[in-house]
Amino acid sequence: xxxxxxxxxxxxxxxxxxxxxxxxxxxxxxxxxxxxxxxxxxxxxxxxxxxxxxxxxxxxxxxxxxxxxxxxxxxxxxxxxxxxxxxxxxxxxxxxxxxxxxxxxxxxxxxxxxxxxxxxxxxxxxxxxxxxxxxxxxxxxxxxxxxxxxxxxxxxxxxxxxxxxxxxxxxxxxxxxxxxxxxxxxxxxxxxxxxxxxxxxxxxxxxxxxxxxxxxxxxxxxxxxxxxxxxxxxxxxxxxxxxxxxxxxxxxxxxxxxxxxxxxxxxxxxxxxxxxxxxxxxxxxxxxxxxxxxxxxxxxxxxxxxxxxxxxxxxxxxxxxxxxxxxxxxxxxxxxxxxxxxxxxxxxxxxxxxxxxxxxxxxxxxxxxxxxxxxxxxxxxxxx
Amino acid sequence: xxxxxxxxxxxxxxxxxxxxxxxxxxxxxxxxxxxxxxxxxxxxxxxxxxxxxxxxxxxxxxxxxxxxxxxxxxxxxxxxxxxxxxxxxxxxxxxxxxxxxxxxxxxxxxxxxxxxxxxxxxxxxxxxxxxxxxxxxxxxxxxxxxxxxxxxxxxxxxxxxxxxxxxxxxxxxxxxxxxxxxxxxxxxxxxxxxxxxxxxxxxxxxxxxxxxxxxxxxxxxxxxxxxxxxxxxxxxxxxxxxxxxxxxxxxxxxxxxxxxxxxxxxxxxxxxxxxxxxxxxxxxxxxxxxxxxxxxxxxxxxxxxxxxxxxxxxxx
Numbered sequence: 001x002x003x004x005x006x007x008x009x010x011x012x013x014x015x016x017x018x019x020x021x022x023x024x025x026x027x028x029x030x031x032x033x034x035x036x037x038x039x040x041x042x043x044x045x046x047x048x049x050x051x052x053x054x055x056x057x058x059x060x061x062x063x064x065x066x067x068x069x070x071x072x073x074x075x076x077x078x079x080x081x082x083x084x085x086x087x088x089x090x091x092x093x094x095x096x097x098x099x100x101x102x103x104x105x106x107x108x109x110x111x112x113x114x115x116x117x118x119x120x121x122x123x124x125x126x127x128x129x130x131x132x133x134x135x136x137x138x139x140x141x142x143x144x145x146x147x148x149x150x151x152x153x154x155x156x157x158x159x160x161x162x163x164x165x166x167x168x169x170x171x172x173x174x175x176x177x178x179x180x181x182x183x184x185x186x187x188x189x190x191x192x193x194x195x196x197x198x199x200x201x202x203x204x205x206x207x208x209x210x211x212x213x214x215x216x217x218x219x220x221x222x223x224x225x226x227x228x229x230x231x232x233x234x235x236x237x238x239x240x241x242x243x244x245x246x247x248x249x250x251x252x253x254x255x256x257x258x259x260x261x262x263x264x265x266x267x268x269x270x271x272x273x274x275x276x277x278x279x280x281x282x283x284x285x286x287x288x289x290x291x292x293x294x295x296x297x298x299x300x301x302x303x304x305x306x307x308x309x310x311x312x313x314x315x316x317x318x319x320x321x322x323x324x325x326x327x328x329x330x331x332x333x334x335x336x337x338x339x340x341x342x343x344x345x346x347x348x349x350x351x352x353x354x355x356x357x358x359x360x361x362x363x364x365x366x367x368x369x370x371x372x373x374x375x376x377x378x379x380x381x382x383x384x
Numbered sequence: 385x386x387x388x389x390x391x392x393x394x395x396x397x398x399x400x401x402x403x404x405x406x407x408x409x410x411x412x413x414x415x416x417x418x419x420x421x422x423x424x425x426x427x428x429x430x431x432x433x434x435x436x437x438x439x440x441x442x443x444x445x446x447x448x449x450x451x452x453x454x455x456x457x458x459x460x461x462x463x464x465x466x467x468x469x470x471x472x473x474x475x476x477x478x479x480x481x482x483x484x485x486x487x488x489x490x491x492x493x494x495x496x497x498x499x500x501x502x503x504x505x506x507x508x509x510x511x512x513x514x515x516x517x518x519x520x521x522x523x524x525x526x527x528x529x530x531x532x533x534x535x536x537x538x539x540x541x542x543x544x545x546x547x548x549x550x551x552x553x554x555x556x557x558x559x560x561x562x563x564x565x566x567x568x569x570x571x572x573x574x575x576x577x578x579x580x581x582x583x584x585x586x587x588x589x590x591x592x593x594x595x596x597x598x599x600x601x602x603x604x605x606x607x608x609x610x611x612x613x614x615x616x617x618x619x620x621x622x623x624x625x626x627x628x629x630x631x632x633x634x635x636x637x638x639x640x641x642x643x644x645x646x647x648x649x650x651x652x653x654x655x656x657x658x659x660x661x662x663x664x665x666x667x668x669x670x671x672x673x674x675x676x677x678x679x680x681x682x683x684x685x686x687x688x689x690x691x692x693x694x695x696x697x698x699x700x
């Protein structure tokens with residue numbers, strides 16, 4: 001059919017009765033149903049993470065440490081403040097391992113008078129295991145003697161301090177995991193606070209742009225220019241010792257990185273068509289920010305939060321070392337490390353256990369966050 | 385270029401001013417007395433307080449504080465740790481060990497980090513790369529003070545290679561330096577690993593870029609192309625890691641100084657905080673800010689010279 005008049009349809013097409021109209025190929029235009037279940041971004045990321053053996057090992061290590069931190073102080077049989085001045089500086093003694101000669105509660109005491117060894121008031125019955133060395137020291141004969149230190153201190157049979165005791169006779173195992181609890185709590189609280197402040201700040205700056213963005217960004221930049229240590233020390237001094245103080249002091253400049261990241265993500269996504277179309281349909285700013293744009297930043301934020309955790313643990317220890325930690329009877333990894341450090345050469349185990357724990361914790365968190373970054377990095381998904 | 389440098393210096397001065405303001409107000413807001421000595425009579429105490437302008441309104445005190453520092457270089461007098469001594473003099477006496485410790489760590493870590501990163505990238509996926517990468521992870525994660533304890537226990541007690549503590553009465557330079565080796569090592573391991581990790585990633589990316597292929601195509605050998613194209617381009621972004629690293633070294637040195645009894649500013653800061661000697665603390669904090677800002681300024685400017693792109697981008 002040739003249409004001559006381009007402005008009007010032919011008469012027979014102008015008005016077709018409704019009953020003659022029929023939807024063409026109603027049943028043929030259908031997408032093939034998915035044979036598999038849809039996989040979202042996070043499930044996809046998690047699947048990739050699970051393939052990464054190092055990350056999974058780190059995740060397990062972290063979970064085990066968290067579990068120990070929750071359980072051990074409750075079931076160890078000691079409390080973190082329980083003192084016993086007769087049993088100070090007991091070496092580690094672990095059931096099972098003691099038969100192998102490690103952690104058996106013995107210690108070599110050097111330069112003792114030889115005659116004193118047979119004196120039961122000085123060396124109780126059966127405490128002397130072996131004379132390591134015998135030598136002339138001035139006029140008297142001195143000996144280095146290996147003693148069962150638990151018997152030497154009169155600790156009853158069957159009492160074990162797995163990681164030994166400190167200068168007040170407090171059980172290190174209990175204190176260590178109690179301290180881990182505190183350190184992790186500080187890390188968690190400070191990371192969450194930083195995240196909340198940073199996300200809100202960065203969202204506002206990134207979404208509204210213009211003058212608000214300029215003001216907020218410059219403010220953050222000036223704050224960021226302040227040396228981190230100086231700011232943290234100053235605010236610790238202001239707030240005084242305590243968990244909340246540490247968290248606050250770590251928050252003063254800690255949120256800036258998160259804010260910067262969020263702002264950058266907002267700039268990337270706020271001009272996208274889907275955001276424009278949502279805005280055209282009258283979605284209010286708040287919903288645009290939190291429902292449409294913010295979810296795009298969750299992946300990088302999770303990675304960032306993970307990296308921030310070891311940073312916070314480090315800062316806590318650092319503050320403990322310079323005497324600005326939490327209130328004394330309460331332990332933290334940093335407190336234990338710094339108090340162990342002062343007697344490092346005499347009682348190395350006091351430093352050893354917290355040092356190993358903090359190292360494992362830091363390595364695990366770093367490896368996990370590396371794995372998370374790889375798993376969630378959009379570059380790996382062929383996007384952008 | 386001049387504009388860039390001036391802008392940077394301006395920003396630095398603003399930051400220093402902020403540090404001074406912040407430290408003044410925070411110290412004054414603290415719920416404790418600035419200056420108290422139970423051994424002197426109330427009249428003398430009042431006189432002393434008056435000499436420190438403690439009876440004027442806070443804002444006037446702030447003015448005196450700024451005026452003293454900026455115009456006269458007067459940071460006040462120590463009140464608890466070394467009563468009556470000028471704070472500035474106390475700091476100057478102990479400046480040398482801190483500087484040696486910090487700058488040697490920086491000087492050692494940059495070339496070693498670059499070396500380790502380059503080797504790992506060029507020998508990618510060989511055992512050498514795996515060893516370096518593993519070491520990088522450990523050194524980045526484990527805090528410097530844990531390494532310090534480990535080194536101290538192993539190398540001064542089990543196998544006494546080095547002196548345990550800093551030797552202030554060393555007969556010669558070598559002896560003094562020998563006692564600094566362990567603190568410098570403990571402080572440098574983290575920064576070395578940071579640089580190495582960054583450079584390794586950067587270099588691996590550059591090596592597979594198209595201009596490397598072009599360089600090979602035009603007849604350069606792999607080594608020539610790596611040296612003159614890949615390596616130089618990978619070096620530029622390292623500035624991003626050096627600046628946070630400086631802050632890290634500064635913070636680490638506070639603790640390391642204490643562990644090795646280095647008679648530097650770090651120990652002084654810790655002591656002054658514990659004793660509540662606020663004038664000294666404030667002066668030390670300003671000192672630390674100044675040092676780290678000047679170092680950052682130097683890095684910024686030298687990178688502005690090396691890479692003009694940064695200069696243009698930096699002029700906000």
